[in-house]
Amino acid sequence: MTETELEEHEALLQFMYLAPVGLVRTDLAGEIDMLNPLSAQLLLPVAPGGELTNLFTALEGVAPELRRMAASYTAERGAICENHRAQLTAGLRGREDPRHLGITLIKFDATRLMAVLTDLTQTVKQERLLRQSEAWFNAIVTGVTDYALTTVDEQGRIERWNESIGRLTGHDAAAVLGQPFSLFYPPGAITAEHVGDRVREAEADGWSLDDGWRLRADGSRFWGCTMVAPLEPPEATAGPRSYALIVRDTTDRRDTLEHIRRSASTDHLTGLPNRRAFFEAAELELLRCERQPRPLTLVMFDCDHFKAINDRWGHAAGDEVLRHFAGTLRSVCREVDLIARMGGEEFVALLPSTDVDGALAVAARIRAAVAEAAVAFDGRSIRYTVSAGVSAMGPALKGLDSLIKRADQAMYKAKCEGRNRVELAAS
Numbered sequence: 310m311t312e313t314e315l316e317e318h319e320a321l322l323q324f325m326y327l328a329p330v331g332l333v334r335t336d337l338a339g340e341i342d343m344l345n346p347l348s349a350q351l352l353l354p355v356a357p358g359g360e361l362t363n364l365f366t367a368l369e370g371v372a373p374e375l376r377r378m379a380a381s382y383t384a385e386r387g388a389i390c391e392n393h394r395a396q397l398t399a400g401l402r403g404r405e406d407p408r409h410l411g412i413t414l415i416k417f418d419a420t421r422l423m424a425v426l427t428d429l430t431q432t433v434k435q436e437r438l439l440r441q442s443e444a445w446f447n448a449i450v451t452g453v454t455d456y457a458l459t460t461v462d463e464q465g466r467i468e469r470w471n472e473s474i475g476r477l478t479g480h481d482a483a484a485v486l487g488q489p490f491s492l493f494y495p496p497g498a499i500t501a502e503h504v505g506d507r508v509r510e511a512e513a514d515g516w517s518l519d520d521g522w523r524l525r526a527d528g529s530r531f532w533g534c535t536m537v538a539p540l541e542p543p544e545a546t547a548g549p550r551s552y553a554l555i556v557r558d559t560t561d562r563r564d565t566l567e568h569i570r571r572s573a574s575t576d577h578l579t580g581l582p583n584r585r586a587f588f589e590a591a592e593l594e595l596l597r598c599e600r601q602p603r604p605l606t607l608v609m610f611d612c613d614h615f616k617a618i619n620d621r622w623g624h625a626a627g628d629e630v631l632r633h634f635a636g637t638l639r640s641v642c643r644e645v646d647l648i649a650r651m652g653g654e655e656f657v658a659l660l661p662s663t664d665v666d667g668a669l670a671v672a673a674r675i676r677a678a679v680a681e682a683a684v685a686f687d688g689r690s691i692r693y694t695v696s697a698g699v700s701a702m703g704p705a706l707k708g709l710d711s712l713i714k715r716a717d718q719a720m721y722k723a724k725c726e727g728r729n730r731v732e733l734a735a736s
Contacts, residue, residue, distance in 0.1 A: 330347065330425050330426060330427050331344070331345060331347045331349075331350075331351045331352070331425065332344065332345045332347075332423065332424070332426070333345075333364055333423070333424040333426065334421060334422070334423050334424075335364050335422045335424065336420055336421060336422070337379065337416075337419075337420060337421075337422060338363070338365075339363045339364040339366065339376065339379070339422070340363050341361060341362055341364055344361065348424075348426050349361060351410060351426050351428065352364075352367045354397065354398075355367065355368065355370055355371050356368075357369070357370065364422075364424055365379070368412070369652055369653050370651070370652040370653065370655075371395040371396065371397055371410070371584055372393065372395040372410075373650075373652045373653050374576070374577060374578070375390070375393070375412065375414065377578075378390055378393075378414070379414060379416075379422065384416065385416075385418070385419065386415075386416050386417060386418055387415070387416055388413065388414070388415050388416075389414040389415065389416055390412065390413065390414050391413050392412070392413055392427070392429075393411070393413070393414070394409055394410070394412075394429065394585055395409070395410045395412060395584065395585065396408070396410075396584050396585040397409065397410055407430070407588055407589075407592065408428070408430050409428075409429040409430050409585070410426060410427070410429065411426070411427040411428075411429040412424060412425070412426060412427075413425040413427075455473075455476060455557075456473060456477060456556065456557045456558065457471065457473045457474040457493075457555070457556040458471055458473050458474075458553070458554070458555050459471045459473075459485075459553075459554050460551045460552060460553060460554065461490055461537070461552050461554045462552075463508060463549060463550050463552075464489070464505060465490050465491070465504035465507065466487055466488060466489055466490075467485045467486055467487065467488055467489075467490060467492075467554070468486075469486075470482035470485065470486060477556060477558060478493060478523075478524075478525050478556070479525045479526035480492070480525075480526045484526065489501070489504045490504060490535070490537075491503075491504050492524075493523050493533075493535070493556055494521075494524060495522050495523075495524050497643035497644045497645060498521060498522065498644040498645055499645055500645055500662045501662075502597070502601065502661070502662050503661070503662075505601060506600070506601065507519070507535075507537050508552055509597075509600055509601065510597075511538055512550070515538065515539070516536055516537065516538040517537045517538075518534060518535070518536050519534070519535055520533070520534045520535075520559070521533070522644075523535070523556060523558075531558050531560050532558075532559055532560045533556055533557055533559055534556075534557045534559050535554070535555070535556050536553075536554070536555045536557075537552050537553070537554055538553045538555075539552055539553075540552060540553055574586035574589075576649070576650040578631060578632065579631055579632055579634075579635035579650050580632075581635045581639075581649050581650045582647070582648070582649040582650075583649060583650065584649060584651050584652060586649065587647060587649035587651070587657060587659075588709070590659075591647055591659050591709050592709065594647065594659060594661055595702070595708065595709055597661075598702060603662050604662060604663055604664040604667075604701070604702075605659070605660070605661060605662075605663070605701070605702040606659075606660045606664065606665060606667070606668035606699060606700065606701045606702070607657065607658070607668075607699070607700050607701075607702075607712050607713065607716045608658045608660070608668055608672045608675075608698070608699050609651075609655065609656075609657055609697065609713065609716040609717050609719070609720045610638075610655065610657070610658070610672075610675070610695050610697050611654055611655050611656075611695065611696050611697075611720055611724065612630060612631070612634060612654040612693055612694075612695055613694045613695060613724070613728040613729060614693070614728075615627065615630070615654040618630055618693060622686065622689070622691060625686075625687075626684075626687070626689075629684055629686045629691075630684050630691060630693055631650070631654065633682070633684045634679060634693075634695065635650065635656070637678050637679055637682070638656060638658060638675065640678070641671060641674050641675050641678060642658055642660075642671065645661055646659065646660050646661070647659040647661075657713070658671070658672075658675075664701070665699065665701050665733065668699045669699055669731060669733060672697040672699055672731040673731055675695070675697070676694070676695055676696075676697055676730070676731055679693065679694060679695050680694050680729060694729035695729070696720055696723035696724045696729065696731075696732075697719075697720060697723060697730075697731040697732070698715075698716045698717060698718065698721070698722065698723060698731075698732050698733075699716060699719060699732070699733050699734060700712055700713075700715035700719060700734040701734075703736075715734040715735075716734060718734060719732040719733060719735075720732065
C-alpha cells in the first residue's frame with residue numbers, strides 16, 4: 310500500500326469511527342471487513358450469539374429479506390434498498406418504546422457493499438401519531454361509496470336504528486337493535502372481547518379505527534372502515550355513555566390503501582405480515598389484556614431441518630416450503646389471530662381470547678396439517694415438518710418479548726425431543 314493509499318485508508322477509518330450513523334462494509338455475501346462502533350452497538354443485540362462476522366446473518370432474525378435483495382440486485386452499483394425498516398424489540402408499554410432500525414444497503418462495485426444503519430425508534434413513534442391524526446381526518450372528509458351511522462352503548466351494542474344501516478348492510482331494525490356491532494364483521498374477524506376493547510380505546514384515545522372485510526345481511530362482503538368515537542366528553546354526563554359508530558364502504562379505495570399498507574408491513578416471500586407489523590399489532594393486543602384481562606397465548610413455529618431442505622432441493626424449493634407453511638397458518642388460524650413471519654424459517658401466531666388448551670389444539674392442527682401434506686415443486690414432492698412452542702400471558706411476564714422468549718424456549722425443547730411436535734412453556 311502506497312503512502313497516499315495509507316492516508317486515504319486512515320481517513321476512511323476516522324470517518325467511519327466518527328460518523329453519526331452505523332456504517333458496515335462487506336463483500337457481496339455480507340462478510341464484514343469494516344464496521345464502526347455505532348453499527349456494532351445497533352447489531353449486537355440481534356446478532357445470533359453476538360457474532361458480527363456477516364451482516365446478513367446478524368440481521369437474519371429481524372430482516373431475513375436483505376440477503377435475497379442483495380443477491381438479486383444485478384446493477385453494477387447503486388442503492389439496493391433505502392431506509393428499509395426492521396423492528397428489533399417489542400418494548401415495554403409506558404417504560405420503553407419498541408426499537409426500530411433503518412437499513413440502507415448500497416452496492417459500491419463488483420465486490421463490495423456498504424450498509425448504513427440508523428436508529429429510527431423516535432421517528433416511528435412520531436409517524437404512528439401522525440397516522441392516527443390522518444385517519445381521523447380521512448374519516449371525516451374522504452369521499453366514500455356509502456356509510457352507516459348509529460350509536461352504541463358501553464358494551465358496543467347498537468342503540469338506534471338509522472336508514473343508512475339498511476342502505477349499506479341490508480339489515481333491518483329488528484336484526485341490529487341490541488346486537489353488538491360485530492354483527493357487521495365476518496366470523497372469526499373480531500371477538501366479543503374486542504368489541505368492548507374498541508369502545509374503551511375510543512374512550513381513552515378519542516376514537517378507534519380499523520379496516521377490513523365487513524358483512525352484509527345477504528352474506529356478501531365489502532371492504533370497510535369502522536370508527537367508534539365518544540359522543541360527549543366524560544365529564545359531560547354521569548349516566549350511561551353513548552358512542553358514535555360509523556361504518557364506511559371503502560371498497561373503491563381498497564387496492565390503493567392495501568398497496569400502501571402491504572408495502573411496509575408484509576413479508577414479500579410469504580405474503581404474511583412481517584416482524585414490524587406483528588409487533589405493532591401485538592402491542593395493542595397486550596394493552597387490551599391489561600385493560601380488560603382475558604386469555605392470550607402465543608405459538609412459535611420453526612420448520613424442521615430447513616437448511617437440509619435448501620441444501621438438497623435448492624433455495625427456490627425452500628422458498629416454496631415457506632410459502633406452503635404460510636398458507637397452512639392462514640387456513641387454520643382465525644382472521645382475528647395475528648400470524649407473521651418473524652425471520653428465516655420462524656413464524657408466530659398470537660391468539661387473542663384463547664387459553665392454553667385452545668392454543669395447544671391450534672398448534673397441533675397446524676403441525677398435523679404440515680406433516681400430512683407434501684409440497685409440489687418442479688415435478689417433485691417435498692415433505693417437511695414443524696416444531697412449535699406455546700406460551701401464555703400471565704402476571705409473571707413483563708411483556709411481549711418475555712412471551713415470545715418463553716414460546717421460543719418451548720419450541721427448541723420440541724426440537725431437542727425429536728421435532729415434529731408441540732411443547733408448552735414451563736409455568
